[in-house]
Amino acid sequence: MSTELLMRQETWNITYTHALGETASWFYVQLRDHAKLYGKRDAKSGRVLIPPRSFSDQTLEPTTDWVEVGPGGVIETFSIVYEEFNGLPPPPYAFGYVKLDGADTAIGGYFKGVDLSDPKAASAKLKIGTRVTTKFAEKRAGDVLDFWFESDAG
Amino acid sequence: MPYVARTGVVGVAIMPSVTGRERSLEELLYHVTQLALRDAGMTIDDIDGIVVASNDQLDGRAISIMAASAAVGGVDRDILSTPSAGEHAFVMGALRVATGQYRTQLVVSWSPTEAAPFHEAQHLAADPYYHRKLPLDEVSSHALQASALLSSVPGVEAMAKKVAEKNRQNGRGAYPEQTGRSENAIKVPWPLDAGMVSPPVTGAVALVLASEEYVNEHPDLPVAWISGMGWATEAAYLGDRDLAQASSLAEAARQAYGEAGIADPVGAFEVAEVADATPYQELLAYEALGLAPRAEWGARLDDGTFGPGGKLPVNLSGGALSLNPVYCTGLIRIAEIARRVLGRDGANTRTGLAHAASGFAMQYNTVVVLRRGEQGAAA
Structure with missing residues (x-):
């Protein structure tokens, strides 16, 4: 006689309240209140890091001055994602990384202004190396969803 | 060592x-x-x-x-x-x-x-400061890596398809009962497709x-015997990395080959298992492991160097492209080489190379060189 095999389903609903620290807080306040993006300079290497960090993970020196970057930049990589993610707007998502003017690292964000129903055509419009401009939401929460990139070619 | x-x-x-x-x-x-x-x-x-x-x-x-x-x-x-x-x-x-x-x-x-959803569990690996609000899981990070490679290597999509076909054919031979029979489904992000990733098992x-x-x-x-071993890690922020390169894998290989005294890796091994969550990862591994620079990927795939019966068969097990138990695929690559070098498959394999990768877009890389001992029943 075969055993009836049971499954046990559990759902956890735990809330985490993460401290962002001074550096990320300042970055998100500038984004929320002034619609501007800033990187932070590693004085030892001279590199401007965005997303900004309080220290460089290459030199392990504290970063020093804030540097406004963008709003223009270049697409470094890109994907179209079809899975739905918790806490994000409905899919599909066009997302990737952009090296903003004045920065030495790329920041992750969304691409808008492109029809994603035809991924081949969309990917041609958002080809790596394409110049983009950062756009800002009218109502900003101090979050990555406050900004996105649009191709300069339209 | x-x-x-x-x-x-x-x-x-x-x-x-x-x-x-x-x-x-x-x-x-x-x-x-x-x-x-x-x-x-x-x-x-x-x-x-x-x-x-x-x-x-x-x-x-x-x-x-x-x-x-x-x-x-x-x-x-x-x-x-x-x-x-x-x-x-x-x-x-x-x-x-x-x-x-x-x-x-x-x-x-x-x-x-x-x-479930599997991708939400992986999404927890993204930092809550700058990356949690992006649709990041392992496969979307691999898609960003594939995208970077597509723009820097002409013709790489056709090469990736060949790698995927090779590994899936190998998988049907090595694990005929299991290959291609996942109970799970994923929505595959562009520029990957169902032929280039396997759902989790x-x-x-x-x-x-x-x-x-x-x-x-x-x-x-x-x-x-473990005659060489190396491991290295890249920056956690994907925007800090050049995703069309595998610098930490090159470093891990340098350590492992140095310990094992290997100067020419192509001639040094009889079999290899490498990370292939996507075929683009296997291509990156060819280069960073010193098996073929990107300029030669197409030619080596055409001449069957890495196919069964080739000079260095890669992923005879079928790799993660055939069976993808996500978190332990890396240790399985090492185990597959160990199995062969121990003679468990009945063949006379004396040396093998294993590469394991983990994390977003191959953030962690490990390289292991195994050589059969002279003793034992298989010797």
């Missing part, structure tokens, strides 16, 4: 795709551990220490070493756990034997598919390591 004690693999058990609900996760770990011990001709009493690697998000259990400790024989025994990567358990176990303080180690890793893997002293006392025991 330039360590106190020479270290080798003496037992292997690979369960690359487990279906059915007859075993709980703990029972699966008990089973794979018993298989590996039997393969090494040992009982748990021969084991001096245990290293396990698993992922708490996928296990649905905090500090999932607790899930393992009884099943793998950890009660009243030395047991350590790492969540960073399945293959890191191998590194830690090998280093423990190499210190001369342990004669044997058991190494176990596993990857269940009990969490449940898997488990265990290896037994032993010191030269132990091996010498068991002259009939086949051994796959």
Whole structure:
């Protein structure tokens, strides 16, 4: 006689309240209140890091001055994602990384202004190396969803 | 290895795709551990220490070493756990034997598919400061990596298709019962497609390591000596990396080849298993492991160098492109090479190369060189 095999389903609903620290807080306040993006300079290497960090993970020196970057930049990589993610707007998502003017690292964000129903055509419009401009939401929460990139070619 | 004690693999058990609900996760770990011990001709009493690697998000259990400790024989025994990567358990176990303080180690890793949505469990790996609000899971990070490669290597999509076809054909040969039969489905991000990634399956893997002293006392025991090992990590922020390159893999290979005294890797091995969560990863591995620079990828795929019967067959197991127990695919790559170098497949393989990768877009890379010992039944 075969055993009836049971499954046990559990759902956890735990809330985490993460401290962002001074550096990320300042970055998100500038984004929320002034619609501007800033990187932070590693004085030892001279590199401007965005997303900004309080220290460089290459030199392990504290970063020093804030540097406004963008709003223009270049697409470094890109994907179209079809899975739905918790806490994000409905899919599909066009997302990737952009090296903003004045920065030495790329920041992750969304691409808008492109029809994603035809991924081949969309990917041609958002080809790596394409110049983009950062756009800002009218109502900003101090979050990555406050900004996105649009191709300069339209 | 330039360590106190020479270290080798003496037992292997690979369960690359487990279906059915007859075993709980703990029972699966008990089973794979018993298989590996039997393969090494040992009982748990021969084991001096245990290293396990698993992922708490996928296990649905905090500090999932607790899930393992009884099943793998950890009660009243030395047991350590790492969540960073399945293959890191191998590194830690090998280093423990190499210190001369342990004669044997058991190494176990596993990857269940009990969490849903699977991609939300992986999304927890993104930092909550700048990346949580992006649709990042492992496969979308691999898609960004593929995208970067597509823009920098002309014709690479056709090469990736060839790699995927090669590995899936290998998989149908190596694991005909399991390959292509996942119960799970994923929505594949652009520029990947269903031919270039495999949905997650449940898997488990265990290896037994032993010191030269132990091996010498068991002259009939086949051994796959670890003659070189290297591991390295890249920046956590994807925007800090050049995703069209695999710099940490090149560094891990440099360490492993240096230890093993290998100058020309193409001629140095009879088989290789490399990370292939996507075929683009296998292509990157060819270059960073010194097997073929990107300018030669197309030619080497056309002339069958890395195919079955080629100069260096890569992923004869079918790789993760055939069976993808996500978290333990890396340790399985090492176990597949160990299995062959131990002669468990009946072939006469003397040297093998294993590459394991973990994390977003191959953030962690580990390289292991195995050579068959002169003793044992297979020698």
